[in-house]
Amino acid sequence: MEFLGLYHYWVFVVLLMIGFYAVVAKVNLIKKLIGLSIFQSAVFLLYITMSKVSGGTAPIFSEKITGVLYSNPLPQVLILTAIVVGISTTALGLGIVVRIKEEYGTTEEHEIQEIDRR
Amino acid sequence: MTVLFGVLLLTLLVITAVAIVRTKNLFVAVMLLGIFSLLIAANFFLLDAADVALTEAAVGAGISTVLFLGALALTSEFEHAATPHRWLSLAVVTGAALVVLYATFDKPEFGDPNAPVHQHVAPWYLQKTPEYIDIPNVVTAVLGSYRGYDTLGEVFVVFTAGIGVLFLLSARRGPAGRRRPDQAHDPAIGLRSHVIPLVVSRLLAPFILLFGLYVQFHGEYGPGGGFQAGALIAAAFILYALIEGEERTLRVLPQGALNALMVGGALLYGGVGVVGMLEGAEFLNYSVLAANPVKGQQLGIILIEAGVGMTVTGVLLSIFHAFAARDRA
Amino acid sequence: MKIALDILSWVLLTAGGVFVLVGGIGALRMPNLYTRMHAASVTDTMGAILVIAGVMIQAGFTLVTIKLAAILLFLLITSPTASYALGNAAMLAGIKPDAGSAADPEKAP
Amino acid sequence: MYYAVTLALVVTMALALARAVLGPTVYDRVLSVNMFGTKTVLLLSVIAFLYGRPDFLDLALAYALINFIGVLAVLEFFRSRAIRREQERRDGGPAE
Numbered sequence: 001m002e003f004l005g006l007y008h009y010w011v012f013v014v015l016l017m018i019g020f021y022a023v024v025a026k027v028n029l030i031k032k033l034i035g036l037s038i039f040q041s042a043v044f045l046l047y048i049t050m051s052k053v054s055g056g057t058a059p060i061f062s063e064k065i066t067g068v069l070y071s072n073p074l075p076q077v078l079i080l081t082a083i084v085v086g087i088s089t090t091a092l093g094l095g096i097v098v099r100i101k102e103e104y105g106t107t108e109e110h111e112i113q114e115i116d117r118r
Numbered sequence: 119m120t121v122l123f124g125v126l127l128l129t130l131l132v133i134t135a136v137a138i139v140r141t142k143n144l145f146v147a148v149m150l151l152g153i154f155s156l157l158i159a160a161n162f163f164l165l166d167a168a169d170v171a172l173t174e175a176a177v178g179a180g181i182s183t184v185l186f187l188g189a190l191a192l193t194s195e196f197e198h199a200a201t202p203h204r205w206l207s208l209a210v211v212t213g214a215a216l217v218v219l220y221a222t223f224d225k226p227e228f229g230d231p232n233a234p235v236h237q238h239v240a241p242w243y244l245q246k247t248p249e250y251i252d253i254p255n256v257v258t259a260v261l262g263s264y265r266g267y268d269t270l271g272e273v274f275v276v277f278t279a280g281i282g283v284l285f286l287l288s289a290r291r292g293p294a295g296r297r298r299p300d301q302a303h304d305p306a307i308g309l310r311s312h313v314i315p316l317v318v319s320r321l322l323a324p325f326i327l328l329f330g331l332y333v334q335f336h337g338e339y340g341p342g343g344g345f346q347a348g349a350l351i352a353a354a355f356i357l358y359a360l361i362e363g364e365e366r367t368l369r370v371l372p373q374g375a376l377n378a379l380m381v382g383g384a385l386l387y388g389g390v391g392v393v394g395m396l397e398g399a400e401f402l403n404y405s406v407l408a409a410n411p412v413k414g415q416q417l418g419i420i421l422i423e424a425g426v427g428m429t430v431t432g433v434l435l436s437i438f439h440a441f442a443a444r445d446r447a
Numbered sequence: 448m449k450i451a452l453d454i455l456s457w458v459l460l461t462a463g464g465v466f467v468l469v470g471g472i473g474a475l476r477m478p479n480l481y482t483r484m485h486a487a488s489v490t491d492t493m494g495a496i497l498v499i500a501g502v503m504i505q506a507g508f509t510l511v512t513i514k515l516a517a518i519l520l521f522l523l524i525t526s527p528t529a530s531y532a533l534g535n536a537a538m539l540a541g542i543k544p545d546a547g548s549a550a551d552p553e554k555a556p
Numbered sequence: 557m558y559y560a561v562t563l564a565l566v567v568t569m570a571l572a573l574a575r576a577v578l579g580p581t582v583y584d585r586v587l588s589v590n591m592f593g594t595k596t597v598l599l600l601s602v603i604a605f606l607y608g609r610p611d612f613l614d615l616a617l618a619y620a621l622i623n624f625i626g627v628l629a630v631l632e633f634f635r636s637r638a639i640r641r642e643q644e645r646r647d648g649g650p651a652e
Binding site: 004005007009010014016017018019025026027035038044045049051053057070071077082088090091095096098101102110111 | 166194204231272434
Binding site: 456457460461463464465467468470471472474475480483484487490491494495498499501502505506511514515517518521522525526528529530532533535536537539540542 | 564565567569571572584586590591605614616621624634
């Protein structure tokens, strides 16, 4: 399993870049937001990967198990709150997109710029 | 062996992400995003993060799909334009990928117990929690007590996002917008004419509510807490709204009550901190809330988790109603 | 007694795994939407019952068993309903369940 | 023995994902999302035992309860879209 030691980080990089590509290249605003949430999930994955300890278990004590390693609770706390914050901010973004659609009649970036230029 | 399952699931995750970006149909992208959420929750669970996986489950399975579909109903289902400057974007992204990839080679190996991350405060949290707070779930202890300031900040971010959505979407549309008459008794609302989903959802919604409350108040002993519970309770009401229509849901839990939940939760959280100050300790130090410092900590955590749950429920439901009301306006 | 229960649970788990896998292959290989729904429902019902029953035997008689029973109950209630909702939506959209035709109609909505 | 079941579940998830990516109709994708949800519930219950922490079944229970909301939302989405199209047709042309 030696060669898989960094696999989780590579997946993080690939996901991050897929999300980044969608944000940079796509012109549809909703697609950009979907890309943003993939980007976000990649960061979550990085943090949770770092919290894992081999042979450890989730940091919740139980009388049935003693003398075991526990994974790191701190990154989990950070990500737990970030997920709910993430959905709220995504909803805010979607709200803005809906308003843009109502004002401009489109959600495609270049058409919006076209209308603004006129 | 479990590492191998992790690797398989991560590979599926990458395939899903590629498919999401490639499809032109946004509805399909939202469906695939649901699969993405399921996969990443399974990965979190494999990586020992039960609390995080529960949060992702509560948020990703229902609420996220419902919000995206709500936005799609108001905009457009298809991506019309082709991607301009595709090769330029790909080149930029590849360059960035190589830089980040290069950085990963300095990362400690997966699961290394001697990684720097595990040397700082984490061992202290794991060691001292039984002594200072005495609850089994260290994640809740860190969330509620040790890093209470951080969580307070997050709650206010959620609160602000909720206010923002309400500001954006509750403004009335101009005269061009057609208002349909109030149709509270119309069988065509929601899925009221579909008897099987109707009966099953009526059966299920109270159980989701009950489970949400269980997650809220069991958060000290198992995976759970205010964030997960808030999302679950919101999901129960969203299920009710899908079946019975907005009007009835708003009659059960009116917008005024949602606003009160949003504000009340944030105030409860801040108030617990202020009471701590009045009792002569620092802001958000719960030790002084009861005669015994350990009991005080536990009381404080229960109270602030309740505040978090209230705010999250209020915000998520307000956002949902804001999108749904826009649909009918 | 212990070993008998273990063997029973392994048999149930393996059978569940086989059902799940068969349903998965069916969902991929069947020619059109309604036959695929048929295949997928095998994993949702038989696979779920067998796998959860197998794990239940391992759990013994504890709170965990009750939770597993609740999971199974909710799965058995919700997944046929979801299938109904899906079939209904597909029918409304005009995809006809045609037993004679082998493959998907060309027009994809 | 848990490993065999887990492997079967992961492989089935891969097959369902293939169906979701291939399509061809959106309903096939909804079907595979639903199937994926059930598989995740089973996977999480089995892994909870594999890890020796059966107290984490809450997670599988959460999915068993809410997975279904997504599919209902899809049905509602199609229904309201059909109504909107009908309305637009009656009003004569899109109401943009």
